[in-house]
Amino acid sequence: MKAAIQLTGVSKVYKDKKAVDNLTLSIAEGTVVALLGPNGAGKTTTVSMILGLHKPTQGTVKLLGGDPGDVRVRDRIGAMLQEVSVIDGLKVSESINLFRSYYEKPLPLNYLLKVSNLEAEKDKMASSLSGGQQRRLGFALALAGDPEVLFLDEPTVGMDVTSRQLFWDTVRAMAGKGRTIVLTTHYLDEADSVADRIVVINNGKIIADGTPGEIKSETTGRVVSFVAGPTVTSDALYRLPGVTDVEWSGRHVKVFSNDSDRLIRALVEGKFEMRDIEIHSGGLEDAFQALVQQAN
Template sequence: MKPVIQLDHVTKQFKGKTAVDDLSLTIQEGEIVALLGPNGAGKTTTVSMTLGLQQPSSGTIRLLGGSPQDRGVKDRFGAMLQDVNVIDGLKVGETIDLFRSYYSKPLTLDHLLEVSGLKEERSKMASSLSGGQKRRLNFALALAGDPSVLFLDEPTVGMDVTSRHLFWETIRAMAGRGRTIILTTHYIEEADAIADRVVVINQGKLIADGTPAEIKATTNGRTLSFTAGPGVTEETLRSVLGISDAVWNGRRVKLTSTDTDCLIFAIVQNKLDVKDIEIQSGGLEDAFQSLVLGQAGSFEYTGDDKR
């Protein structure tokens, strides 16, 4: 394998605020890399700089051995970004053909319509598509030049289940042909299923880098979930169980602990009004939360990183 993306001590500042802080990262040919982080972590800024859409305040970025702004480099990568825009007055097929004309060795129109699931919409005006269909059109445009490197920023937002299945099927096939995929997503279960490697950043800094299994191994905790009765409150959990980091979703409560057996014993011993108890080993999302909480103390993860 050879490196296709190299970030060397990259920093990006906006009006005195640091969005990306001394970030160094190397991505090899053929890898599927999930870039994860909480809201405002710097994911989108990192992708934008790697694409040449923004310039780093300091540090260097190499893409496919050259500058992201080089015409020859641009011919070899594709990008599907968060913002969905279409060109007024053009049909779906015409829009894809326009983007195909920008590349030296484009994929065929029929192939792009098929992998994006837009064959039946070929003659429709692009502006008349639904939100999910516009996301699929953006996917077709990102693939138009048969890219060696593909950037996907929150790619499946707005897609239905069938569209998501076709999308990930296409991504796996591309990776099988040696293409490099970099994706950001707030659907962490998708990252766990598709990625060879997970990179976690927070506050603009790299805080974890490894396979999904290696990232999940960073937390030894298991989760204990239950439905709390009306008499169970956050104060109850703090005083009886010594738990202060419970996650509430309505009356459903999730606790993370290295010893869930002790938690169950305390629940029974104190006759807490709970039901539907479930215990699960920590997954990628639990490891992600543990990593970010361990660095920052608290976070709000919405997948809407605009920095």
């Protein structure tokens, strides 16, 4: 598949800190990719370089085959960044129309108001919107030019449940039409449900890259969870075969294992006090935490 985004040997240094470290990454057209990582991992810096907002200290960045700063490339992309700013003195509909005027083939105003759930606010001053409404306005502005590549940096922060659901429905519809979408989010359940591919960055380097299913299965294996009796201890659980991690929440315990069948047999044979037993694959959040801990 043709690459919509190509980073080759990219590094970014601020004074004595290397925010991105020799990163090579190719993102195919028509895919949804989630860039995940702890705060300060280099995600936002990477997105900023892809957008042409910052130049790499070394390496090359290609966006839709060209220079991210080229106006012909910019006409084909949209971005919703973390920092929300509105233009004073303009209504919601006027703000959207202003951004529509920047593009050759903009999406209709009514459509943008609908997918951002701002139809009732179209005649309000943009500066009077709540934080969540301003995020939704930012989404409308990012979509204004019907972009081939859409960047979403922590997009649903401050959105209510209804707006968040509409937002992801719209993103999935765009992905279904072959758009390339790159997102960062701390809501890992959202990344798990919408992304084709997960790229985990830590200390400016890629530490994992695969489908959500691959990331989860390779990192966490299976999880046996149960409510433990008072005699059950972490030390006893760690001595069981195949146990890789133990997490407690009150008396509810999650035991991570690369062989859940063997673990269950050992728990039963060891006569551990337990009830409400469940066996399931580790979630993306479990995998993410394990990856970051292993890398540090």
